Amino acid sequence: xxxxxxxTRRSLLMGIGIAFNAIVGVxxxxxxxxxxxxxxxKKDAYNQWISLGxxxxxxxxxxxxxxxxxxxxxxxxxxxxxxxxxxxxLSADKFQVFAINCAHLGCPVRWFPQSELFMxxxxxxxxxxxxxxxxxPPERGxxxxxxxxxxxxxxxxxxxxxTLADQAKLVSIVGKGKSPCLG
Amino acid sequence: xxxxKRLYNWFEMRLQLEGPIKxxxxxxxPKNTASWFYVFGSAATTLLILQxxxxxxxxxxxxxxxxxxxxSLQELNNxxxxxxxxxxxxxxxxxxxxxxxLIHMCQVFTFGAYKYPRELTWILGVFMLLMTLGMxxxxxxxxxxxxxxxxxxxxxxxxxxxxxxxxxxxxxLLGGPMIAGATLSRFFALHVFVIPGILLLFTATHIWxxxxxxxxxxxxxxxxxxxxxxxxxYHELAHKDGVPFVPDALWKDLFxxxxxxxxVALCAFVLGPIGPGGQPDPTIIDTxxxxxxxxxxxxxxxxxxxxxxxxxFILIVPVLGICALVAxxxxxxxxxxxxxxxxxxxxxxxxxxxSLGIFTHLGTFTPWSPIMDAWSGDxxxxxMIHDVSPLxxxxxxxxxxxxxxxxxxxxGSGGMRGPALDDVALRLTEDQLIxxxxxxxxxxxxxxxxxxxxxxxxxxxxxETMKPPGHQPAVDAxxxxxxxxxxxx
Numbered sequence: 001x002x003x004x005x006x007x008t009r010r011s012l013l014m015g016i017g018i019a020f021n022a023i024v025g026v027x028x029x030x031x032x033x034x035x036x037x038x039x040x041x042k043k044d045a046y047n048q049w050i051s052l053g054x055x056x057x058x059x060x061x062x063x064x065x066x067x068x069x070x071x072x073x074x075x076x077x078x079x080x081x082x083x084x085x086x087x088x089x090l091s092a093d094k095f096q097v098f099a100i101n102c103a104h105l106g107c108p109v110r111w112f113p114q115s116e117l118f119m120x121x122x123x124x125x126x127x128x129x130x131x132x133x134x135x136x137p138p139e140r141g142x143x144x145x146x147x148x149x150x151x152x153x154x155x156x157x158x159x160x161x162x163t164l165a166d167q168a169k170l171v172s173i174v175g176k177g178k179s180p181c182l183g
Numbered sequence: 184x185x186x187x188k189r190l191y192n193w194f195e196m197r198l199q200l201e202g203p204i205k206x207x208x209x210x211x212x213p214k215n216t217a218s219w220f221y222v223f224g225s226a227a228t229t230l231l232i233l234q235x236x237x238x239x240x241x242x243x244x245x246x247x248x249x250x251x252x253x254x255s256l257q258e259l260n261n262x263x264x265x266x267x268x269x270x271x272x273x274x275x276x277x278x279x280x281x282x283x284x285l286i287h288m289c290q291v292f293t294f295g296a297y298k299y300p301r302e303l304t305w306i307l308g309v310f311m312l313l314m315t316l317g318m319x320x321x322x323x324x325x326x327x328x329x330x331x332x333x334x335x336x337x338x339x340x341x342x343x344x345x346x347x348x349x350x351x352x353x354x355x356l357l358g359g360p361m362i363a364g365a366t367l368s369r370f371f372a373l374h375v376f377v378i379p380g381i382l383l384l385f386t387a388t389h390i391w392x393x394x395x396x397x398x399x400x401x402x403x404x405x406x407x408x409x410x411x412x413x414x415x416x417y418h419e420l421a422h423k424d425g426v427p428f429v430p431d432a433l434w435k436d437l438f439x440x441x442x443x444x445x446x447v448a449l450c451a452f453v454l455g456p457i458g459p460g461g462q463p464d465p466t467i468i469d470t471x472x473x474x475x476x477x478x479x480x481x482x483x484x485x486x487x488x489x490x491x492x493x494x495x496f497i498l499i500v501p502v503l504g505i506c507a508l509v510a511x512x513x514x515x516x517x518x519x520x521x522x523x524x525x526x527x528x529x530x531x532x533x534x535x536x537x538s539l540g541i542f543t544h545l546g547t548f549t550p551w552s553p554i555m556d557a558w559s560g561d562x563x564x565x566x567m568i569h570d571v572s573p574l575x576x577x578x579x580x581x582x583x584x585x586x587x588x589x590x591x592x593x594x595g596s597g598g599m600r601g602p603a604l605d606d607v608a609l610r611l612t613e614d615q616l617i618x619x620x621x622x623x624x625x626x627x628x629x630x631x632x633x634x635x636x637x638x639x640x641x642x643x644x645x646x647e648t649m650k651p652p653g654h655q656p657a658v659d660a661x662x663x664x665x666x667x668x669x670x671x672x
Contacts, residue, residue, distance in 0.1 A: 015670060039358050039365070040351040046360035067466045076364030077466040078250025080332065088522040105485060106336030108468040115586040116633040121622065122337070123486040123602050124551045124590075126628050134628035136551075160360040161336070163343030165350040165626035170651060 043166050046072055047159040052087060055152055058095070063088040063111050063129065066097075071159045085145065086111055086118070087154065088129065098131050099143035099162040106163065109142065118142065125130060140164075207394050208433075208637040211425030213417075215401040217432035220294070220497070222439035223287035224393070227441040230280040231386060234318075234449065235379065238274040245325070249364030249463075250326035271451030274458075277319055279447050281477045283509045284315050292532060295520030296399035298408045302512035307385050309508045314382045321374035323475050327367055328459035333472030335362045344494045347432075352589070363467075397421055402520035409517055469556070474671045479546025480539045484586025550599035553589040557597045564594035571648055580600035581638045585630065593649070601627055608650040612659045616643045 005011070058064050066087045072136040073081035076124040086098040087107075098118070100108045107122035117134060118127040125136035143162035148155050160166055193199050244263060246255040259266035279283060288308065297305035320338075324331045327594050335357070342352040350652075358365030400406075400420055426432065442470045457475075461467060474482050522529050582588065590600035597603075611619065620639060622627035634642065650656055 037351075037355070039354040041354065041360075042351070057321050065468070069363050070363070072360050072363075074364055076248045076250055076368075078248070078364065079462065079466075080361075080363045081466065082466045084466045084468055100465070101262055101336060101340070104340070106340035107472055108465070108469060108470065112558075112586050112589075114558075114584050115630065117586070117628055119555065119586075119589065120557055121551045121552055122333075122482075124553055126626065127554070128632070134623070135626045137486060137488065137490055137493065139493065161339060161353070161357065161362065163340050163349070163353055165343035165345075165353055 043160050045156050049148070049150075049155045049157055050084075050159075051144060051150075052097075052154045052156060055089075055149065057155055058087050058089040059153065060089050060091060063113065065111070067156065068156070083158070084108070085158070086142075088131075091148055095147050095148050096131060097145040097154075097156050099145065101162055102138060103133075103140050103142055103164070104136070104138040106161070142163070200480055208429040209427045210394065210397070211399045211421045212398045212428050212432055213420045214424050214431075216272050216398045217426055217435065217440070218401065219435055220290055221398065221432070221434050223283055223290055225436035226440050226443045227283045227287055228386060228390070229281060230276055230283060230442060230447070230506065231382070233276045234273065235383075237276060238375070238379075240269050241273055242375060244437065247325070247367055249327070249367050252367055252457055253327070254329075260459075267456050268451060271454070272447060273322075274377065274456055275447050275450040275454070277322055278476060279443060279450075279521060280367055281315060281319055283443065288312060289532060289536070293401070293522050293527065293529065294399055295402050295408070295522075296398070297512040297515075298518070298520060299410050299413055299512075299516045300396055301392070301399060302357070302390060302516055305512045307389050307392070308507050309505065311382060311389060312383050313505070314378050314385070317378050317477065318374065319477055321370045321378065324367065324370040325374055326458050327463050329461040329463060329467065329470045330458070330466060330474070331470050332362055333470065334474055335366060337472075337474075341497055344497060347478075353364050367494050370619075398428075402522065404521040404523045406517070406520070407518060408520060442611035446608075469555070471552070473549075475571035476543070480542035482517040483542040483546040483549075483551075514627040552598070553586075553600050554598040555589060557592075558583050558586040561596040562587060567594065567648070571645070574641050575644045575648050578643070581634070581642040582645055584635065585638075585642075587642075590627075604646065604649050606650050606654075608647045608656040609654055611646075612656055612657045613643060613647060614659060615657075616646050 015058070034148070050068045051070055052068055054065045055063050058066075064085055067082050067084040070081045070083050071078075074167050084100045087102065088096040090096065098109075102109050102120040102122065103126045104120065104123055104125045107120050107129065109118040109120045109125070111118050116129040118129075118131070120126070120138075123137050126134040126137040127138070127142050128134050130141075131144060133139075145156040145162075147157070241259065244255060244259055244266065246252055247297040254269070259270050261267070291308070293303065320334075323334060334487070338360070339353045339356055343349045346350055353362065356366075357363075358369045397417055400417060407415075461470060473479075474508075485497070504644050519525055563583060568576050568579050582593075587604075590598040592599060592603045593605055607616070617639060618633065619627065620642060621629060621631040630639075647656060
């Protein structure tokens with residue numbers, strides 16, 4: 001392997017040619033990495049305060065389905081920009097706003113007012129009315145949105161699809177899956 | 184004739200392809216490899232070509248836009264001449280391709296074809312399998328319906344479990360903060376340009392190596408593969424007891440490929456195009472998302488993993504699996520090829536195949552999922568409430584109204600998440616029933632908060648009637664003992 005090749009003018013020029021291509025290639029390609037990574041943003045960059053409408057459409061003590069248009073909507077999104085969520089009104093100014101996405105793998109959970117349970121159709125995750133885990137594969141309670149009340153309307157801070165990665169607020173899991181007497 | 188010959192010569196003089204093509208076509212292969220077991224690779228290639236042709240024909244009409252994709256599929260299905268058939272061919276072609284690629288892999292594994300000198304052919308094949316599955320998943324996304332939408336949600340949720348970079352990965356996968364137009368566009372690029380481009384390149388290299396290294400000889404017990412002697416042995420086998428690849432071996436490939444194409448066309452014609460399902464409107468939440476057939480096993484595994492094991496399992500097992508497949512020819516590149524002398528390998532293959540089969544079967548009827556409309560859709564069988572008291576009948580009403588039926592079947596209908604309750608009175612005493620209903624446990628939610636005492640009493644009374652006629656209900660032996668001893672003077 002130690003066989004040494006003499007450096008000729010042509011082999012040197014070819015080496016410089018390769019290096020020249022490499023430099024130009026890198027100079028063009030590196031900014032393109034930024035193009036590819038452009039969807040990666042902090043949660044705050046995607047989330048905005050959005051109105052879910054007047055407070056009086058959410059009766060006290062009940063859980064209702066609401067939907068909002070994602071603040072990041074683009075023309076080609078069509079109906080996929082509409083996002084549903086569950087609004088539970090505890091008292092006049094106390095709410096819980098749950099993401100539609102199951103904390104297990106993101107499927108749409110459904111509310112059953114009769115048994116006061118959220119059930120997921122995919123892998124059988126079940127949550128109590130307060131969003132805490134009742135049974136099934138989810139390892140935590142439902143994801144919640146931050147909310148505030150502005151001029152008689154319920155606003156939530158939303159935009160980014162809630163997943164385990166964005167550290168959506170943990171619902172109180174006191175007595176999860178155990179006796180309701182504990183909760 | 185001579186004019187045609189002259190025309191041929193004009194092109195051949197400039198292209199100079201005759202030599203290499205003749206070499207490839209007429210290279211000798213061992214006689215016993217001209218077998219019906221050696222037809223799956225060429226069938227997979229035929230299906231790949233079918234997918235490319237039908238894919239291009241669909242791309243003429245399909246609109247990769249979140250707001251219009253679903254509509255353009257309706258157009259293909261319902262308004263364009265043969266649009267439905269091309270969609271059906273592409274969809275069923277995809278199912279067949281996954282199946283044929285898997286069969287090809289099993290055959291190659293069973294015949295020890297991954298051993299020296301064909302290690303790289305196998306390793307490339309592993310990545311071709313992954314890309315075939317990648318095509319299947321991205322293709323399901325392009326069928327932009329509810330299943331595609333929520334399937335992406337599952338994909339994003341899995342990506343979010345990756346430590347540290349989970350959040351950025353979700354953004355990269357979705358092309359933004361949510362499943363929307365940008366997501367479809369990037370999956371379109373993957374499905375139409377990126378993965379097929381690499382897959383074609385890999386396929387060409389894979390076939391090149393098969394031609395250059397020769398097709399794997401039929402395994403004979405006792406004919407051991409050794410690095411220093413194999414090439415010479417194979418050369419002798421191919422030349423002394425060999426046949427030219429064309430036509431002696433190829434005719435079987437041709438017959439099988441044509442049969443597979445005919446089978447795809449028949450499925451397409453009889454069963455029609457696959458979807459699209461409901462429109463991709465996330466506010467329609469009355470949906471039961473399900474992946475396509477070849478990912479049902481994964482869907483089932485995700486339902487059965489204990490929560491604490493799920494993230495490590497999802498993130499580590501696929502990596503280990505791929506590493507094992509890649510390492511296989513490097514670690515076991517020599518030795519016996521015959522299945523008669525490789526019991527561990529064959530048992531492993533059978534175990535994996537049976538496991539995948541069982542999980543896929545479970546995935547077709549998802550016993551772990553509550554049946555969302557069982558409580559309102561499946562009536563209590565009349566014979567169960569025929570000769571019962573009003574309180575017990577009220578219990579049956581509670582049973583339905585509180586959605587117990589979504590997870591528990593009675594009379595053969597209802598969910599399978601929890602046990603069937605037809606003979607629950609034989610298994611649980613009154614006290615145990617009350618405890619189970621109020622406190623839950625064993626994967627059952629606690630109902631203490633939303634059952635009134637009278638509802639609980641009625642429900643438990645109803646459950647106590649749930650036993651086959653002529654059987655005694657479960658009793659608490661200690662309570663009976665106490666009762667008996669209290670009565671004694």
